[in-house]
Amino acid sequence: MPPPNIVYMHSHDTGRYIQPYGxxxxxxxxxxxxxxxxxxxxxxxxxxxxxxxxxxxxxxxxAHSCGEFGLVNRGWxxxxxxxxxxxxxxxxxxxxxxxxxQHVTKIVTDQGYTRLLTQEDxxxxxxxxxxxxxxxxxxxxxxxxxxxxxxxxxxxxxxxQPDGEAPADSRWLRPPAPFPDNQTTREDFARYVDSAxxxxxxxxxxxxxxxxxxxxxxxxxxxxxxxGIAFPGMKCNLTDHGIxxxxxxxxxxxxxxxxxxxxxxxxxxxxxxxxEVAGIPKPAWLxxxxxxxxxxxxxxxxREEVHAEVNFHACYEPKRAVRTRRYKYIRRYDKRDRxxxxxxxxxxxxxxxxxxxxxxxxxxxxxxxxxxFDPHETANRAADPACAQAxxxxxxxxxxxxxxTGDPLLTRDVLDAPETGELNDTDGHSPGGDPxxxxxxxxxxxxxx
Numbered sequence: 001m002p003p004p005n006i007v008y009m010h011s012h013d014t015g016r017y018i019q020p021y022g023x024x025x026x027x028x029x030x031x032x033x034x035x036x037x038x039x040x041x042x043x044x045x046x047x048x049x050x051x052x053x054x055x056x057x058x059x060x061x062x063a064h065s066c067g068e069f070g071l072v073n074r075g076w077x078x079x080x081x082x083x084x085x086x087x088x089x090x091x092x093x094x095x096x097x098x099x100x101x102q103h104v105t106k107i108v109t110d111q112g113y114t115r116l117l118t119q120e121d122x123x124x125x126x127x128x129x130x131x132x133x134x135x136x137x138x139x140x141x142x143x144x145x146x147x148x149x150x151x152x153x154x155x156x157x158x159x160x161q162p163d164g165e166a167p168a169d170s171r172w173l174r175p176p177a178p179f180p181d182n183q184t185t186r187e188d189f190a191r192y193v194d195s196a197x198x199x200x201x202x203x204x205x206x207x208x209x210x211x212x213x214x215x216x217x218x219x220x221x222x223x224x225x226x227x228g229i230a231f232p233g234m235k236c237n238l239t240d241h242g243i244x245x246x247x248x249x250x251x252x253x254x255x256x257x258x259x260x261x262x263x264x265x266x267x268x269x270x271x272x273x274x275x276e277v278a279g280i281p282k283p284a285w286l287x288x289x290x291x292x293x294x295x296x297x298x299x300x301x302x303r304e305e306v307h308a309e310v311n312f313h314a315c316y317e318p319k320r321a322v323r324t325r326r327y328k329y330i331r332r333y334d335k336r337d338r339x340x341x342x343x344x345x346x347x348x349x350x351x352x353x354x355x356x357x358x359x360x361x362x363x364x365x366x367x368x369x370x371x372x373f374d375p376h377e378t379a380n381r382a383a384d385p386a387c388a389q390a391x392x393x394x395x396x397x398x399x400x401x402x403x404x405t406g407d408p409l410l411t412r413d414v415l416d417a418p419e420t421g422e423l424n425d426t427d428g429h430s431p432g433g434d435p436x437x438x439x440x441x442x443x444x445x446x447x448x449x
Contacts, residue, residue, distance in 0.1 A: 003141040003278050004252045005219040011199050012152035014225035016246050025196050029204035035258040037250025038295045043265045044306045048227035048242035049313040054104050059083045060271030060286040064407050070312030075421030077106050085271055087112030089143045092280045097133050100126030101147030127202035131209040150199040153230045153345045158195035168193040177376050178233045188349045220251035220277050230345040232353050236313050238321035238330045239377040243308045253277035254296035263294050266306045307401050314342040314424045322398040329394035330367040333409050339363055342424035414447045
């Protein structure tokens with residue numbers, strides 16, 4: 001069998017809100033992919049913000065290890081672009097192609113793609129660029145990266161429903177778990193449902209093209225997203241609402257048969273998985289573990305815990321988390337005691353929370369959640385004497401991970417920002433009507449850094 005092709009399909013802001021994860025959304029193509037492959041029900045991103053999340057998956061390193069502390073469009077960048085998965089696959093003889101959004105490096109050519117389909121066919125939708133590429137005849141295996149923006153908010157809304165289809169009817173929908181069930185939240189979620197249907201249709205075009213080209217059997221399809229959906233308390237947050245992601249694989253290496261696995265896994269485990277399935281030596285910098293032993297049934301678990309972090313998004317909000325099967329521990333490292341509002345996309349649901357006092361709500365520096373009894377992470381047990389032992393254990397787990405990975409927050413109160421970095425004011429109300437500030441100047445003003 002020749003080396004497998006790799007198709008990496010990733011979306012903005014989808015979390016796990018698709019049909020295969022039990023939600024009442026019509027995403028039949030992703031459902032079919034799940035039934036043909038392997039679904040990881042407890043998969044987590046390493047950073048619930050756009051660029052750092054993708055950077056972690058595509059380097060196999062946590063965000064503070066690969067140097068991507070914030071968004072590329074606000075000045076941050078990979079410290080070692082040569083560690084990008086496309087670079088490794090290209091050196092192993094793969095043709096590498098980018099068909100959609102990348103959001104990982106300032107200069108896209110740093111990533112190691114031999115074909116930039118986004119420049120070859122600028123007028124085509126991402127899925128159609130990918131289809132054209134799949135239809136080409138070639139002697140080499142390929143790595144095809146397809147980034148979708150369908151489930152990303154456009155200002156306060158989402159992409160429209162697929163052409164010719166009626167929009168989702170909010171009367172029959174239930175909003176995500178953190179929000180009350182009312183007309184505002186239902187209507188907001190209905191527009192997300194429309195965007196997810198559009199994403200599903202795009203994925204279907206690519207999957208059909210693989211079948212029509214006879215490439216299904218020797219192609220590893222990876223379907224995932226960067227982090228939770230763009231609702232308050234989700235994206236940019238370290239609860240499972242923010243770091244929980246869909247992750248489905250289909251193809252060689254045991255990724256078949258409609259398996260549903262409950263092992264804790266991280267997106268940094270994708271890179272070593274690709275290396276194993278493709279028969280490529282794993283680079284020394286990788287911090288994850290291959291998912292293949294789980295798919296083949298050789299192991300029930302590959303890790304006891306997953307870790308995640310936030311540094312910079314639209315604003316500075318340093319925090320870290322460790323999650324085991326039983327507990328979640330979150331630690332904030334800044335001096336504010338409220339949620340940082342610019343790190344939440346604008347929406348009618350956000351406005352609803354603001355109208356009910358979200359801006360004034362206290363946020364604890366340390367948070368401990370007992371996931372057996374509180375899966376939505378609403379009751380902080382960090383100050384509960386009955387949880388003192390669990391708190392110390394989770395503190396120790398987090399510190400050990402930070403030490404092992406060289407996390408700069410261990411020795412510095414405030415992280416540095418690039419010269420070109422831009423941030424927003426913490427409360428979302430910036431003086432002079434300009435929401436953007438030079439990041440280093442902003443940090444000095446706020447923290448004396």
